[in-house]
Amino acid sequence: MNEMQQPTRFEGSDSYVATADLRVAVNAAVQLARPLLVKGEPGTGKTVLAREVADALGMPLIEWHVKSTTKAQHGLYEYDAVARLRDGQLGDERVRDISNYIRRGKLWEAFTAPEQAVLLIDEIDKADIEFPNDLLLELDRMEFFVYETGETVRAKHRPIVIITSNNEKELPDAFLRRCFFHYIRFPDPETMAAIVEVHFPKLKQEMLRAALNAFFEIREVPGLKKKPSTSELLDWLKLLLIEDIPPEALKVTDEKDLIPPLYGALLKNEQDVHLFERLAFLARREGRA
Structure with missing residues (x-):
């Protein structure tokens, strides 16, 4: 994996008022190469923060909006065995290459982006309690293994990962230890x-x-x-x-x-x-x- 280039510091923007402590948190997470976990009341700009960071640093934004049914595997890839079986029954030549049935997830997209990207994992607390722990290895090593094809997907450029939570449920300690945490206080x-x-x-x-x-x-x-x-x-x-x-x-x-x-x-x-x-x-x- 290529070393992350020294990024421009985030200082807010004309369209987003970032307090001093929020700017410090963003830049600290970038320097430490750790995910930035952002909590705060709904409507305090947690999701918008990722978009503003991407715009300010001139990076593409990749958004993964988590739902109650979302699994960590969805962020890596999904293998569509049903589609392959159907195509096999129809005699489609595509079945010879299993990669035709691998759907890339948002982490795969961020890892293989041609330039450093900002990856937003939005509302992580909506998913099952095991969801954060299931991403620990991939976020630590910036790589994962695709069992169906036997390939290892490694990040070309370490993405800036911003994770939001509305505190709907507690996040595991092992996951919290790997993040830089910031709570967006309600504006005065x-x-x-x-x-x-x-x-x-x-x-x-x-x-x-x-x-x-x-x-x-x-x-x-x-x-x-x-x-x-x-x-x-x-x-x-x-x-x-x-x-x-x-x-x-x-x-x-x-x-x-x-x-x-x-x-x-x-x-x-x-x-x-x-x-x-x-x-x-x-x-x-x-x-x-």
Whole structure:
């Protein structure tokens, strides 16, 4: 395997606000040649990070989105024995070469890429608990063996591996030891303002302040089942601008109406909507007392 060339350091981009600790984590993982395991609330930009790193470093991005049915073998390759049997019954000459029935996985694609690539293994915690351990050897050695053809696939260039997790289940200690870990903290108001300004550069400051105040007040409501995320804030702002909602309409602490306009972009389950309806009812009743 060729030695990894010294990459350009990741410093964020014009379209992605990367905090100092996140930039340090990305560059540390690259220097150590270890997978970067990124955790954080849904909507905090974990998946987007891989795309931004690839763009910033000028590398191709290979994405492996994990599902509950995904097995580690799927990332290496799959042998389609059924297709070969069917072709054999039809007398197809392709059956003579078993490699015609080997489907390459995302790790194979990353290992054989003509240049160093960024490999995203997205939401690894969705798969079976054994899934991470089943990838340990391949991620350590940057190679794997194809039993059907007898070949060993080795990485031409060690990919930059970014793994995301939503903490749906605990990951094995043996896997964690081999990763560089970073938890993306939820953005503070100052960082969130910078993120919003990237997406809405012409947004008036009065609207920005009102939206952020309302957003963070909603997140702090006790008993909220799902706190709105960064991506949901951006969706909400887009709708507010389309509907030309004034800043004064966003004051969710108003006794008359605690439910923000276009709340469907922020509140994603009936329990949280009912919670705000009850709070609004109590506020109105106390106002009449």
